[in-house]
Amino acid sequence: MDNVSRRDFLKLGAATAALPAGLTANAAAAATAKTTGGKSSPTYMFFNSAEAAFIEAATERLIPPDATGPSARQSEVPRFIDRQLSGAWGTGERLYRSGPWREGSVSQGYQLPFTPAELFRSALHGITADVQNEHQRDFAQLAPDVQDAYLKELEAGKRTIGDVPSQLFFQSLWEMTIEGYFGDPVYGGNKDMAAWSMVGFPGAYADYYDLVDQHNLVYRRAPISLGQDGRGMIHLRPVNATTPPGNAAAGHSGTAHGAKNKK
Amino acid sequence: MATRLPEVDAVLLGVGLVGTMLGRELTRAGLKVVGLERGDPRSTVPDFQSPQMHDELRYSIHQGLMQDSARETVTFRNRDSETALPVRRFASFLPGTGVGGAAVHWNGQTYRFQDSDFRMRSRVLERYGAKIMGEDLRVQDWGVTAADLEPHYDRFEYLLGTSGRAGNIGGAKQPGGNPFEDSRSRDYPTPPMKEPYGSALFRRAAESLGYHPFPQPSSNLSQPYTNPEGMELKTCMFCGFCERFACEHYAKSSPQTILLPKLLGDKRFTLRTRCQVLRINLDSGRKQATGVTYVDGAGREFEQPARLVIVGMFALNNVRMLLLSGIGIAYDPQTEKGVVGRNYAYQTVSGAQVFFDESVNINPYMRSGASGTVIADFVSDNFDHGPLGFVGGAFIGEAMSHGRPIEFHPVPPGTPPWGLEWKRAVARHYNHTSSLTVHGSSAAVRQNHLDLDPTYKDAWGLPLLRMTFDFPDNDVRMSAYLTQKAQDIARAMIGGTAGRQVAAAPRKGPYTITQYQTTHNTGGTIMGADRSSSVVNPYLQSWDVHNVFVIGASNFPQNASYNPTGTVGALAYRAAEAIVQRYLKSPGPLVQA
Numbered sequence: 001m002d003n004v005s006r007r008d009f010l011k012l013g014a015a016t017a018a019l020p021a022g023l024t025a026n027a028a029a030a031a032t033a034k035t036t037g038g039k040s041s042p043t044y045m046f047f048n049s050a051e052a053a054f055i056e057a058a059t060e061r062l063i064p065p066d067a068t069g070p071s072a073r074q075s076e077v078p079r080f081i082d083r084q085l086s087g088a089w090g091t092g093e094r095l096y097r098s099g100p101w102r103e104g105s106v107s108q109g110y111q112l113p114f115t116p117a118e119l120f121r122s123a124l125h126g127i128t129a130d131v132q133n134e135h136q137r138d139f140a141q142l143a144p145d146v147q148d149a150y151l152k153e154l155e156a157g158k159r160t161i162g163d164v165p166s167q168l169f170f171q172s173l174w175e176m177t178i179e180g181y182f183g184d185p186v187y188g189g190n191k192d193m194a195a196w197s198m199v200g201f202p203g204a205y206a207d208y209y210d211l212v213d214q215h216n217l218v219y220r221r222a223p224i225s226l227g228q229d230g231r232g233m234i235h236l237r238p239v240n241a242t243t244p245p246g247n248a249a250a251g252h253s254g255t256a257h258g259a260k261n262k263k
Numbered sequence: 264m265a266t267r268l269p270e271v272d273a274v275l276l277g278v279g280l281v282g283t284m285l286g287r288e289l290t291r292a293g294l295k296v297v298g299l300e301r302g303d304p305r306s307t308v309p310d311f312q313s314p315q316m317h318d319e320l321r322y323s324i325h326q327g328l329m330q331d332s333a334r335e336t337v338t339f340r341n342r343d344s345e346t347a348l349p350v351r352r353f354a355s356f357l358p359g360t361g362v363g364g365a366a367v368h369w370n371g372q373t374y375r376f377q378d379s380d381f382r383m384r385s386r387v388l389e390r391y392g393a394k395i396m397g398e399d400l401r402v403q404d405w406g407v408t409a410a411d412l413e414p415h416y417d418r419f420e421y422l423l424g425t426s427g428r429a430g431n432i433g434g435a436k437q438p439g440g441n442p443f444e445d446s447r448s449r450d451y452p453t454p455p456m457k458e459p460y461g462s463a464l465f466r467r468a469a470e471s472l473g474y475h476p477f478p479q480p481s482s483n484l485s486q487p488y489t490n491p492e493g494m495e496l497k498t499c500m501f502c503g504f505c506e507r508f509a510c511e512h513y514a515k516s517s518p519q520t521i522l523l524p525k526l527l528g529d530k531r532f533t534l535r536t537r538c539q540v541l542r543i544n545l546d547s548g549r550k551q552a553t554g555v556t557y558v559d560g561a562g563r564e565f566e567q568p569a570r571l572v573i574v575g576m577f578a579l580n581n582v583r584m585l586l587l588s589g590i591g592i593a594y595d596p597q598t599e600k601g602v603v604g605r606n607y608a609y610q611t612v613s614g615a616q617v618f619f620d621e622s623v624n625i626n627p628y629m630r631s632g633a634s635g636t637v638i639a640d641f642v643s644d645n646f647d648h649g650p651l652g653f654v655g656g657a658f659i660g661e662a663m664s665h666g667r668p669i670e671f672h673p674v675p676p677g678t679p680p681w682g683l684e685w686k687r688a689v690a691r692h693y694n695h696t697s698s699l700t701v702h703g704s705s706a707a708v709r710q711n712h713l714d715l716d717p718t719y720k721d722a723w724g725l726p727l728l729r730m731t732f733d734f735p736d737n738d739v740r741m742s743a744y745l746t747q748k749a750q751d752i753a754r755a756m757i758g759g760t761a762g763r764q765v766a767a768a769p770r771k772g773p774y775t776i777t778q779y780q781t782t783h784n785t786g787g788t789i790m791g792a793d794r795s796s797s798v799v800n801p802y803l804q805s806w807d808v809h810n811v812f813v814i815g816a817s818n819f820p821q822n823a824s825y826n827p828t829g830t831v832g833a834l835a836y837r838a839a840e841a842i843v844q845r846y847l848k849s850p851g852p853l854v855q856a
Contacts, residue, residue: 062681068690094326096336096351098719104348107341107775111348148682155680174681182668183320199693201628201668204317206511207500208629215460216624226314 042079042188046086046117050138051124055081057140059177061147069198070191072177080180080189081173090117114164116172123169126161127154186227196223204228265556265564271295271533274555274569276540276584279364280828281575281814281835283518283526284422287492288839289571290531292847297567299538299557302361307519311367311509319667323507328368330358330577334722337579341733341773342710343596349719349727355775356609356782357507358577362536363518365577365782366828370506370632370664371482371515373425374825375416375833378409378445379644383821386644387654395654397737399708401606402654403820406792406801409445412833415840417448419832420480423516424488424496427451427480441477443639456485456499461617461625461697462636465661468755474638479662480829481633482516492525503665505632515632535559539723543572543588543811552590552811558723570850571810571842574788575835578817582607582713582787583728591788591798591807596712596731602798603788604713607730608822609774610783611657611703611738613746615753615767618675619695620760626694627666635662641745642824643704653740655704656824659749663698673698676766697756701749703742703770705785705822708735713787734772742770783827785819790834792854800854802841803834809852814838 044052055078065071072078084090092115104111114122131139131150139147153159155174157167180189182196184204190196196203203223211217272294275282282298289296305311321327330336330353338347359365379386383402387395396402429450430440437450455478458466466476483499490496499514513520526532537560544553544566554568574581585591585603592601599605619625637660639645648654665671673696674688716729734742746769757763791797794806803818805811814835816827823830841853 063686064683066683066686068687089325092333094331094333094352096332096349098349100718102346102348105341105345105773107773107777108339108348109354109775109777110351151681178672179320179324179669182672183324184318186318187320196668198690199668199672201666201693204314206313206317206502208502208626209457209498209500211626212459212501212629212634213457215463216622217460217626218624219626219629226318228314 042076042082044079044082046082046090047078050128051120052078052082053138053140054124054127055173057147058151058173061144061151062174062177063181070194072181074191075181075189075195076191077177077180077189080183080187081176083188084176084179085117085120090120091115110168112164112168119164119169119172123161123164123166126164127159127169130159130161184227185225193223193225265566267566268568270554270568270570271297272569273297273571273573274299274567276543276555276572276574277301277364277576277580278362278518278534279359279575279577280366280518281831282364282573283522284832284835285573285575285814285839286526286532287522288836288843289573290526290529292843293531294571294847295531297533297535297569299540299555299567300362300534300536301539302536304362304534304536305367305509305519307509307511307513311511311519313511316508316511317502317504319504319669322368322504323667324669326353326357326507328359328361328507328509329353330360335727336721337728337730338716338719339730339732339776341731343731347716347729347731350776354777355780356784357779358579358782362534363523366517367509367519368507369515369517369828370826372633372662372826373420373423373427373480373482373829375409375412375444375447376823376825376830377443377643377645380823381405381408381412383654387648390644391649395648395652397735399710399735400654400737401707401709401821403606403707403789403791403796405820406790406797407837412830412837413445413448415833415836416829418836419829421452422490422492422521422832423482424452424484424490424521425480425482425516426453426456426485428455428478430477439477441639442475443642443645451480452490453485453488456481456483456631456634457501458636459501459626459630459634459663461627461663462634462661464623464697464756465699465752466636468752469636469638471755472752474640474752476636476638479633479635479637479660481631483510483631483633484514484516490521492522494521494525496520499631499634501629501631501634503628503630503667505630506664540584541587541723541725543574543584543590545588545590545808549589550808552808572812574811574813575815578784578787578815579713579728579730581813581815581817583715585788585798585805585813586715586728587725590805590811593714594712596710599709602796605796606707606786606789606820607711607713607732607784608705608707608786608819609732610781610822611705611734611742611770612780613701613703613742613749613768613770615699615701615746615749615765616673617697617699617753617756618673618692618764618766619697619757620762621691621695623695625697627663627671627696630664630666632664633662634664635660637662641748651740651744653737653744655706655738655741657701657703657741657745658824659699659701659745659752661697661699666693668693675764699749699753701742701746701769702824702826703738703745704824706735706737707786707821708737711735733774734770739769739771746770783816783822785816785822785827788813788815788817789820790818791820794856800852802853803838804841804846804853806852806856810850812838812842
């Protein structure tokens with residue numbers, strides 16, 4: 001490893017290690033965020049303010065905060081979903097969109113004309129009216145246990161929210177929540193890779209050749225994102241591993257792998 | 264109006280694994296060959312490089328290397344009485360696209376089918392009698408034996424550099440290899456991969472129960488290797504981004520790493536990408552193909568005359584191309600007349616999960632596509648089916664390929680599906696869970712078949728392929744029995760330690776296209792010695808149009824317990840040999856009907 005990338009590595013390791021388990025918005029994000037109701041929100045490109053309020057509140061119940069790891073909102077899952085829906089995925093990338101449209105069996109999967117963006121827009125419109133009708137207030141203003149009960153009814157297909165079956169909307173919301181929580185931070189979620197740190201997934205590393213046969217290795221390393229390649233770090237062999245007593249030592253000084261990242 | 268191009272000796276439909284292999288063999292025999300590929304040209308550098316390649320959302324969730332279902336999909340129903348509807352987004356299976364085809368994003372599991380698979384019908388009848396076959400079962404013999412294919416398996420494995428340990432060389436059993444394999448002429452070209460921790464735990468548990476674990480044969484390589492074509496492959500780094508991804512390391516055997524640069528350097532070969540073949544054209548007597556009609560990336564239509572047509576696309580697309588071209592008679596499940604589209608089969612995959620306590624660190628992200636340890640004790644006819652009431656089998660193994668967390672975040676049964684308890688369970692179990700695979704065979708039955716959809720069309724206005732499939736009762740029984748065996752091994756893995764548990768679920772119907780299972784779609788252009796029950800002869804030559812060869816897993820009369828690519832490669836080399844050594848000298852049927 002040359003001196004420059006080693007110094008960068010040490011800096012990154014120290015910065016990541018210093019982060020608390022439950023993360024708060026960092027200064028850079030705060031600078032571009034606006035403030036609503038005392039909490040910061042990203043600049044939304046797809047959601048209007050009512051939709052954003054629901055998405056922020058609902059995803060926070062799907063993955064709530066505690067000391068184990070970040071919540072959906074702490075991971076910026078709402079920003080991830082907003083970006084997905086405002087881009088190619090939202091407009092139906094890779095979705096076969098020719099009719100005729102017919103209701104199929106469960107085995108036949110999704111058979112509605114909505115793109116993901118249209119599906120969210122329609123369902124969120126229906127949910128706003130449905131929650132107002134039931135509770136005379138917005139979802140975000142409900143108590144957490146009331147929010148959970150409502151989400152469970154969406155999940156079970158028991159709410160009428162317009163043309164989109166409520167269980168289908170719930171399933172889409174949950175899938176995108178997971179994607180935003182565990183996907184690479186370059187897509188706008190998984191802030192500070194805290195969800196990866198929570199489970200111990202190291203991210204975009206390319207090489208565990210020297211570690212794979214060190215069985216029962218206790219491996220701890222700050223995760224790495226696609227966005228960090230500019231530091232020339234992706235191809236480093238992982239270091240800083242520790243082994244429990246009785247196992248072979250994991251000591252391995254980092255070496256650059258792959259000519260393209262050598263400086 | 265199509266522009267007519269100068270005639271060539273051979274045209275390849277698809278430049279994936281089969282197209283690249285056939286292209287190489289035919290150009291080497293002196294033929295002028297054009298390869299038509301519907302997708303983009305791709306190379307290890309710069310297309311497959313990190314960090315972009317290590318993007319789970321782009322490649323695994325959003326299927327960046329796969330067939331675009333917006334333009335070309337299939338329709339699906341469980342049974343003939345239903346109306347088939349389009350698979351609007353691929354999920355259960357993921358056909359690839361682009362130069363190199365699915366062999367770019369495959370996992371590299373490289374098996375040989377057994378002789379008892381190739382003679383399945385004869386073998387079952389000999390050993391058990393007709394009663395074990397339910398009335399709907401249509402399993403057949405392939406028209407080849409393991410001995411016929413051995414030299415071609417061998418050649419294919421040495422092309423790929425497959426890493427493994429032989430179990431039977433020239434009839435002599437080899438310690439540590441698969442004791443059930445048929446005799447092979449020599450050992451694998453490279454030794455087995457390193458064994459990850461979960462696989463080692465599986466091996467010890469399987470041995471304690473009297474089974475015979477062996478390292479899964481892998482075409483992610485254990486060491487550097489130079490193949491007979493002079494292509495150099497490198498050592499797999501266990502990066503955990505293999506299946507659904509392309510390899511940045513030159514360590515996964517794919518056309519780009521084993522053969523394609525040699526083919527592209529041959530002046531007799533021309534590659535045309537972004538070319539969608541609409542149909543194979545026939546002469547007025549419909550006994551010979553005259554070439555193909557295709558549309559290029561700009562929408563212009565061309566006729567490419569050719570003396571020989573090699574259909575080497577994904578299995579489902581091979582079937583569709585014959586139906587669109589009117590080659591062979593389409594299968595009718597009511598009358599059982601016709602052959603094209605019959606014996607569509609799949610893979611009956613299930614699994615068991617082993618939830619350890621936090622003293623066991625599985626490190627699931629330190630994996631390769633094909634690393635792992637498996638047993639063949641329940642493969643094919645390696646066990647007595649007499650009392651069991653089903654045919655076929657499965658390999659069982661610990662062959663995890665990744666720990667990418669969007670897809671992999673296991674929680675034990677009873678965990679709430681979301682919320683705080685879910686999050687805590689994910690954090691608790693992610694690094695302490697091992698998954699066992701039960702990779703089951705798929706029997707052909709009368710009612711499962713492929714034909715053209717009467718309603719839905721692709722982006723070029725042609726009918727989509729229609730799939731009618733559900734898991735046969737035979738396979739549901741097989742899965743129940745063998746998933747229980749996997750569960751027993753999983754229990755042996757956890758021993759009596761507190762804080763550990765096992766979860767398992769056999770495969771049950773109805774088959775649903777909403778959940779990923781496998782991309783081992785087989786049949787529809789099946790091979791056989793009898794033209795009344797097969798589409799191609801044992802050299803993969805169309806019974807109806809002798810200058811059309813159809814090559815791929817669409818040739819399988821039913822699917823076996825193992826992954827299909829090794830057998831596709833062996834069949835492709837055998838067909839190439841027959842074309843070069845016999846057909847070119849005397850064009851005509853290689854087998855008299």
